[in-house]
Amino acid sequence: xxxxxxxxxxxxxxxxxxxxxxxxxxxxxxxIAFAILVLFQTMQIPVSPIYSRVGPTVFPYLVxxxxxxxxxxxxxxxxxxxWGATDADEDEAQPDWRALGWLGLGLVLNVALIDYLGFIxxxxxxxxxxxxxxxxxxxxxxxxxxxxxxxxxxxGFARVLGISIGAGVLEGIL
Amino acid sequence: VDTLAQLAAxxxxxxxxxNLLWALVGCTLGTAIGVLPGLGPALTIALxxxxxxxxxxxxxxxxxxxxxxxxxxxxxTTSILLNTPGExxxxxxxxxxxKMARRGRGAAALATAAIGSFVAGTIATMxxxxxxxxxxxxxxxxxxxxxxxxxxxxFVTVSAVLGTSAVRGLTCxxxxxxxxLIGIDLQTGQPRFTFGLTELLDGxxxxxxxxxxxxxxxxxxxxxxxxxxxxxxxxxQGSLWMTKEDWKRSWKAWLRGTLIGFPIGAMxxxxxxxxxxxxxxxxKKLSSHPEEFGNGAIEGVAGPEAANNASTAxxxxxxxxxxxxxSATAAIxxxxxxxxxxxxxxxxxxxxxQLVWGLIASLYIGNVMLLILNLPLxxxxxxxxxxxxxxxxxxxxxxxxxxxxxxxxxxxxxVFLYIIGGIGxxxxxxxxxxxxxxxxxxxxxxxxxxxxxxxxxxxxxxTILLTRPLSATLLAIAAVALLSPFVYRAFKR
Numbered sequence: 001x002x003x004x005x006x007x008x009x010x011x012x013x014x015x016x017x018x019x020x021x022x023x024x025x026x027x028x029x030x031x032i033a034f035a036i037l038v039l040f041q042t043m044q045i046p047v048s049p050i051y052s053r054v055g056p057t058v059f060p061y062l063v064x065x066x067x068x069x070x071x072x073x074x075x076x077x078x079x080x081x082x083w084g085a086t087d088a089d090e091d092e093a094q095p096d097w098r099a100l101g102w103l104g105l106g107l108v109l110n111v112a113l114i115d116y117l118g119f120i121x122x123x124x125x126x127x128x129x130x131x132x133x134x135x136x137x138x139x140x141x142x143x144x145x146x147x148x149x150x151x152x153x154x155x156g157f158a159r160v161l162g163i164s165i166g167a168g169v170l171e172g173i174l
Numbered sequence: 175v176d177t178l179a180q181l182a183a184x185x186x187x188x189x190x191x192x193n194l195l196w197a198l199v200g201c202t203l204g205t206a207i208g209v210l211p212g213l214g215p216a217l218t219i220a221l222x223x224x225x226x227x228x229x230x231x232x233x234x235x236x237x238x239x240x241x242x243x244x245x246x247x248x249x250x251t252t253s254i255l256l257n258t259p260g261e262x263x264x265x266x267x268x269x270x271x272x273k274m275a276r277r278g279r280g281a282a283a284l285a286t287a288a289i290g291s292f293v294a295g296t297i298a299t300m301x302x303x304x305x306x307x308x309x310x311x312x313x314x315x316x317x318x319x320x321x322x323x324x325x326x327x328x329f330v331t332v333s334a335v336l337g338t339s340a341v342r343g344l345t346c347x348x349x350x351x352x353x354x355l356i357g358i359d360l361q362t363g364q365p366r367f368t369f370g371l372t373e374l375l376d377g378x379x380x381x382x383x384x385x386x387x388x389x390x391x392x393x394x395x396x397x398x399x400x401x402x403x404x405x406x407x408x409x410x411q412g413s414l415w416m417t418k419e420d421w422k423r424s425w426k427a428w429l430r431g432t433l434i435g436f437p438i439g440a441m442x443x444x445x446x447x448x449x450x451x452x453x454x455x456x457x458k459k460l461s462s463h464p465e466e467f468g469n470g471a472i473e474g475v476a477g478p479e480a481a482n483n484a485s486t487a488x489x490x491x492x493x494x495x496x497x498x499x500x501s502a503t504a505a506i507x508x509x510x511x512x513x514x515x516x517x518x519x520x521x522x523x524x525x526x527x528q529l530v531w532g533l534i535a536s537l538y539i540g541n542v543m544l545l546i547l548n549l550p551l552x553x554x555x556x557x558x559x560x561x562x563x564x565x566x567x568x569x570x571x572x573x574x575x576x577x578x579x580x581x582x583x584x585x586x587x588x589v590f591l592y593i594i595g596g597i598g599x600x601x602x603x604x605x606x607x608x609x610x611x612x613x614x615x616x617x618x619x620x621x622x623x624x625x626x627x628x629x630x631x632x633x634x635x636x637t638i639l640l641t642r643p644l645s646a647t648l649l650a651i652a653a654v655a656l657l658s659p660f661v662y663r664a665f666k667r
Contacts, residue, residue: 027604031345038352041367048362054626054634056359056366059618063352070345077341083604095398095603103397107390107595110575111588123575127568133397136564149569153576163224165576166583 024078031071039064102133118168120150177307184531188539193236196229197536200237201543204244208251209555211258212392213570215245216502216612220384221577223506226513232529234510236536239490242503243295243537246446246483247544250287251555254280254475255408263446263482266454270467270474272408277470281412284552286424286472287479289416292545293425294432294480298487299537301436302494306523306534309495313520318627319638323648325621328442328498330652333610340659342606349597350614351621353378361626373586380509382578383615384502386591387608389574391598393567398599407559410552424476427457431480439488442498445609446482446489453481487537494530495520498617502609505616 042060077083106129114122127146128139136142154171157163165171187193207213219238226234249264254271267287274283316324333343356367357377368374416424434456435449457477458467467474492498497518499505511518516526523530548555578591601608632638640646 024604027600034349038367041369045364045366047364054629056362056364059351059622059625060355060366063348063355066348067345067352070341070348073341074345083339099397100394103394106571107588107592111585111592114575114579114588115585119576119579123572126575127572130393130397130568130571131564134562134564134567136562142564142568145565146568146572150572153572157224157576157580161224161228163227163580164583165580 021078021081021083024083025075028071028074028078031074032068035064035067035071038067099133099135102129105129106133114168115166116168118171119165120147120154120168120170122168123150123153177304180527180531181303181535183527184533184535185538187232187528187532188236188535193233193532193536194539196233196236197240197540198543200240201244201540201547204241205248205544205547205555206244206558207241208245208248209558210248210561210566211252211256212389212396212567214262214388214503215242216384216506216609217388218245219503219506219510220381220388221573223381223510223513224577224580226510231511231514231516231526232532234514235507235529235533238507238510239533239537240540240543242507243483243486243540244544244547246295246486247288247291247548248555249482250291250475250479251284251548251552252559254283254287255410255556256406256559263450263485264479265447266450266478267475267482269454270471273468273470274472274475275408275411275470278411279470279472280408280410282416282420282472283470283475284410285416285549286420286476288545288548288552290424290428290431290476290480291483291548292541293428294435294484295487295541295544296538297429297432298436298439298484299534299541301440301484302487302490302537303534305440305491306495306530309491310520310523313496316520316644317642318624318631319642319645320648322621322624322628323639323645323652324442324496324498325617325624327648327652327655328492328500328617329610329614329621330656331442332445332500332613333607335655338605338607340656342604343610346601346606346608347610347614350383350611351618353383353611354615354618355622361623371586373582373584378590378615379581379587380506380612380615381581382587382590383594384506384612385574385577386594387598387601387611388502389570390591390595391602391608393571394595394599395602396563396567398603407556410556420472423461423463423472427453427473427476428480430456430460431477432484434477435481435484436488439485439500440491441488442492442496442500445501446485449481449485450478453477490537493518494522494533497522497620499613502612505609505612508616 038060042057042064045057045060047055047057106126109129110122110126113125124143124146127149128142131142151174154165155174158165188197203218204215207215207218218241222237225237246263250267250271252258253264253268254275257268257272271283271287274280329347333347334340352367356374358365358375365375431453434453438449439446454474454477457473458464461467461471461473463471489501489504492500493504493507497508499508508518516522574591575588578587581587598608628638629636639649
């Protein structure tokens, strides 16, 4: 995790037999694909001749070109096994898909329900899913804490800061 | 003398009860989020940006600066007691500090960290007081070409020089600049990268990006590797009063750390990580007990802690005098200036003396508050560390939701938040730095603006960037900083 270990990590990767990392290759291809997307999007920006000097497309073209070059460099590094990410063993360790699944569920529920049920209920569900993702088995306790936290947060933002957090089932009562 | 008079006026602003209260709230909140792993000052200030609609600019910046300083103090507590750095700038502190805690000297480590932070923070704030007006005098001669070149230099240093990989850093920077380009181009009125969504015409809000990267991305990352094990909190042991020997070994390290941290922070490179590593290395070289390094040497805590606090004050020099943010937190503070319609730059000191000097004065006061908050009250923060991870991260995502949803009550903002969060997860996992994204997003549009101004002045001749000596020098430094590692490596082969 630390930047200091990375130097030794790079040396280590170079002294051992470097090998291409499949995920890193995909990621660099993603960067290249993104650069191409930016390029196509830039070509669709109409340029008025009045603003011929530095039009709205100069910076976007620079960004697209730069990203493309960097994506290729990343790809080369990935193919040569020179990426040198700080946690070498982390590539071996599979991410905890179950935890990510619970978290993803919470996020999707939140965005799907927040307009209909309001911030408090949607975020309470989110809280419980996140807690489950981090291994909590106390649903009742989590839900109780979540509701209290969400109500306090809602009141803080809506009343103290005066920011509209939208209407909802419970928000109407408060 | 003029500076001192201005500073006195600043104290008059900062010492009003309401501003003292804002400073106290900021310092307390800053320490708390510094202590909590996963929460940082950039995220906290982003979530609090809506406050800019409610309170006046001086109060808001006193609050933000308190959070910025406080996070540096609080981060060290986590590094020492948990071995998980609370902040990236306190990674080095964990090296020796956690070893000290394991040997029952946790209290001494906390004390040298807090007192060192106070000493360094105060000296560096003095540095800020006297250096900022000088930089302003210099910067008033800058034209758009010089500004653009200075921004290019800052882009290179924050993304390519600091951090582990220049290629990955620059990739993140360009991604950030692209995010900043989204929306209507102010000069020509053309929409750019809006994908036909009217919601994107105003651009992506920096809150969405900062919260996505720092809260959602971080939570995903930690959830994905939560099964990899847990850190134990070491209870505070020993006396909070350092022994004579501790003082003797600490004070020089504090001063050296300050001397390393402040200039590096004040250069348009910024960042607190490099000075902490440098300070650690220097202390290890100069120590009369080099054998203790790796087993809990107090200099290894004192020096880096002083360095990170000094660099925090240093970062405020280009921020307040040039409008140039060189850390993610400073970039978000810059967007707060924009939200007030205040133009940060060399004229800030002239146009908003009350704000700038009130802010600087509050930093002196904040340092005193933070020393008290972090030394006698350290037990309180240890309690915060005991919040179980499920509740902590559940809470973080609830805050992330309300901060984002509150922008325009649009679920679409939440969708963007999660997309950015997913990208943030990949960045964390594959070791891409996040700060360049934020800096690129805030500074990119400003760089484009200066570039266009320069081109208008030169009637479209881009060589203006190279024919003006100052601009050429800045670009040359940027080129050297960017290319020298590659050249060096090529020679080594």
